[in-house]
Amino acid sequence: MTIKDLPEGEDIAQIRQSVRRLCADFAPDYWRQLDRDNAYPSDFVKALSDAGYLSVLIPEEYGGSGLPLSAAAAILEEVQRAGANGAACHAQMYIMGALLRHGSEAQKQKYLPGIAAGELRLQAFGVTEPTSGTDTTSIKTFARREGDHYVVNGQKVWTSRAEHSDLMLLLARTTPKEEAEKRTAGMSVLIVDMREALKDGMTIKPIRTMMNHATTEVFFDSVRVPADNLIGEEGRGFRYILSGMNAERILIAAECIGDAKWFIEKASAYAGERRVFGRPIGQNQGVQFPIARAYAQMRAAELMVHQAARMFEAGEDCGEQANMAKMLAAEASWAAAEACVQTHGGFGFAEEYDVERKFRETRLYQVAPISTNLILSYLSEHVLGLPRSY
Numbered sequence: 001m002t003i004k005d006l007p008e009g010e011d012i013a014q015i016r017q018s019v020r021r022l023c024a025d026f027a028p029d030y031w032r033q034l035d036r037d038n039a040y041p042s043d044f045v046k047a048l049s050d051a052g053y054l055s056v057l058i059p060e061e062y063g064g065s066g067l068p069l070s071a072a073a074a075i076l077e078e079v080q081r082a083g084a085n086g087a088a089c090h091a092q093m094y095i096m097g098a099l100l101r102h103g104s105e106a107q108k109q110k111y112l113p114g115i116a117a118g119e120l121r122l123q124a125f126g127v128t129e130p131t132s133g134t135d136t137t138s139i140k141t142f143a144r145r146e147g148d149h150y151v152v153n154g155q156k157v158w159t160s161r162a163e164h165s166d167l168m169l170l171l172a173r174t175t176p177k178e179e180a181e182k183r184t185a186g187m188s189v190l191i192v193d194m195r196e197a198l199k200d201g202m203t204i205k206p207i208r209t210m211m212n213h214a215t216t217e218v219f220f221d222s223v224r225v226p227a228d229n230l231i232g233e234e235g236r237g238f239r240y241i242l243s244g245m246n247a248e249r250i251l252i253a254a255e256c257i258g259d260a261k262w263f264i265e266k267a268s269a270y271a272g273e274r275r276v277f278g279r280p281i282g283q284n285q286g287v288q289f290p291i292a293r294a295y296a297q298m299r300a301a302e303l304m305v306h307q308a309a310r311m312f313e314a315g316e317d318c319g320e321q322a323n324m325a326k327m328l329a330a331e332a333s334w335a336a337a338e339a340c341v342q343t344h345g346g347f348g349f350a351e352e353y354d355v356e357r358k359f360r361e362t363r364l365y366q367v368a369p370i371s372t373n374l375i376l377s378y379l380s381e382h383v384l385g386l387p388r389s390y
């Protein structure tokens with residue numbers, strides 16, 4: 001059983017086909033071994049970069065292919081649907097958005113062509129800190145201006161792919177919260193050249209997690225960053241980070257749709273084959289219904305992903321749709337994961353079926369990059385007009 005794609009343009013359908021072909025070269029065994037070793041999928045990421053998939057959102061004038069967000073969403077959906085793990089590199093697609101939208105022409109010329117060619121990796125995003133959590137305006141990492149440099153001190157946590165990135169997009173305070181005109185002011189975005197920073201006070205410490213995710217803690221001890229690496233204006237960094245969130249949410253939602261399809265196809269196939277009591281287990285409605293329900297959830301979420309992407313591409317405000325797409329898709333992938341494990345019975349726990357690995361991987365998306373409660377809170381306050389709760 002193969003889930004049919006929703007109607008979309010011929011170009012996107014072709015992209016899907018080619019991503020499927022590329023992913024087919026990376027058999028389940030490849031992912032199992034990496035998971036066992038907690039290792040980074042360098043070959044897979046190289047193949048995606050070489051094929052130009054990670055630079056589709058970079059305009060052609062900077063060496064990318066200048067495709068719309070729905071093309072990027074289709075790529076990531078197919079990666080997940082093939083049983084692969086796009087978390088190893090999805091950020092290379094969208095972190096550069098802050099640079100593209102708010103960077104100077106000189107900064108774009110300096111970095112974007114290298115990123116588009118896959119020679120320069122900008123896939124580390126330093127926002128979250130141990131003591132501030134979701135309350136981003138309370139970050140403590142501080143960048144103090146000294147002549148033509150900023151001197152950065154502080155700590156980030158959950159900085160994924162930091163060990164596999166040349167550059168980091170860093171959000172730091174340049175004015176203490178208490179002195180800023182409002183809590184969202186006084187933060188700035190810097191491009192940190194991690195190759196230099198590693199020689200100058202930056203240290204990276206991996207965090208082992210329940211899935212293979214290459215995530216880390218990053219410590220800054222008087223790290224000097226050239227003032228030329230400031231994106232946009234000092235103090236307005238929070239706005240720049242927020243402006244990239246809709247794209248990130250839509251792309252992560254597309255990944256969850258891909259995961260959901262993988263689980264549903266896998267569960268349906270197994271339910272059709274596995275015979276217990278002399279008949280396929282899938283003949284029992286108790287086995288069918290959770291899979292069918294997850295399918296319905298996935299289809300509804302998929303429509304929301306498509307709507308959010310269309311609005312994003314039309315330049316409309318899609319905060320509501322992007323947030324809902326992310327929440328619904330993450331819930332749909334989790335429902336599908338749950339149904340898939342249950343359908344497989346004991347084999348759902350066996351490494352060789354890949355279900356348990358994908359189950360662990362997809363759980364993340366109800367927490368990161370934004371947790372479900374925070375999405376509900378956004379909808380309550382900004383869409384329904386309910387009182388602000390924090």
Ligand SMILES: Cc1cc2nc3c(=O)[nH]c(=O)nc-3n(C[C@H](O)[C@H](O)[C@H](O)COP(=O)(O)OP(=O)(O)OC[C@H]3O[C@@H](n4cnc5c(N)ncnc54)[C@H](O)[C@@H]3O)c2cc1C
Nearest residue numbers: 125126127128133134158159160367368369370371373390
């Ligand atoms: C594997 C992984 C990779 C990550 N990668 C990155 C990365 O590359 N870069 C980066 O900057 N960050 C990254 N993150 C961080 C991620 O964005 C945060 O974990 C997430 O936003 C939640 O923040 P927190 O963990 O501090 O939870 P907390 O803010 O401590 O929240 C804990 C729980 O309380 C709930 N909660 C908190 N406040 C409220 C409230 N006011 N109302 C209702 N509920 C509330 C939350 O929803 C959550 O469920 C990653 C996280 C993980 C686990």
